[in-house]
Amino acid sequence: MSSSVLTRPRPEYRSADLLTAYLPGSFYYSSPRGTVLADGVSRAVRADTGRRAEAVSAALASAREDGVPDPIAVGALGFLPTSESSLVIPAVVRRAEAPEDGHGVMSPRQRDGFGPWTVTPRPGGEVYRDAVARALRRIERGDLEKVVLARSLELTADTPVPVPELLARVVRANPAAHAFAVDVTAVGDPAPRTLVGASPELLVSRRGATVVANPLAGSRPRSTDEAENRRRIADLLASSKDRREHAHVAARVAEVLGRFCDELHVPEPEVIGTPTMWHLSTRITGTLADPRDPASSSLALAEALHPTPAVCGTPTAAARDLIAELEPEDRGYYAGLVGWTAPDGDGEWVVTIRCAEVCDRTVRVFAGAGIVEGSDPAAELAETSAKFRTLLGALGAEEVA
């Protein structure tokens, strides 16, 4: 059994201390599996899509030769194969258990908004509804079966956004999420740029020979009324449109993992909740046929799975083309992947959703929704507004979507 981020004999920190120690430029990632805070750069990994796992293995080996103790690679990859990536072997890694529950209660000061905000929808709601209607015509014509269309909100404040405080709020709001903050500063940025979010969607986690993936698709907003929530959950489970939307993702993830596993368990979908949403969810588990094969490292598996129909569509190439045609804005890191991988192949990668890119005074929040036959443009627009709430709540800007 290989070691994992939790079981390695490392100095033990409390997860809350790592959150406090986070500074812009650090890499922070926490999930039910544990917390990682990484600083400094021992090696930056630059490689094309499909060759990244290989480049990471080489960089990890050379970092180890140079005396970096227990190196891992961390970072984020963008949505498109041609998108930027931010993948590094950090100089220092601190590890802790998963964030504890109970950080969720905020003091009155923490509840104060960061704003006031000026908000620009990119694109506006009408343009988004029109794009959904066009996608539905393409689906009807038989060009493709599913496409995920996204939009964003650009929020601007009078003063720079305090990223450590934003991350702390995001983690406290949902300690069970896969929360992250990654430095994604690019050439030409006027100030450091950080990708911050709390993804509910596990792309792939690997520990020894065991792999887990948890595709989501098919959604309802969460209500504040519990009876209404019970109705929404029942409605989601009974909806043939949402079940079809979900089946595209579960089938694709199972098909890809099936190539690497000699045992795969794909249960029936169930409903999971986040503080803002309900989703159809399938928790797929498998046993790798050859855990020593570099093609089975967590990053290699993540790259083989990406982009799943949870963020792109079916078939993949047709959906990617339609996204390029109908979405007026570049997705950047949104709908990509964030995570870490170790030399033995263990690691964890999540789908980069419920997130924002923060640069100086500006925050860009992203959300998308899966379109299949039977989708309704107004409902899909409302679904993206509900998904924005994960970040808008943390920014004290719930009213703007």
Ligand SMILES: C=C(O[C@@H]1C=C(C(=O)O)C=C[C@H]1O)C(=O)O
């Ligand atoms: C694309 C997003 O979410 C994805 C799409 C979903 C859907 O269409 O129902 C549900 C969960 C995610 O897989 C997003 O949050 O931006």
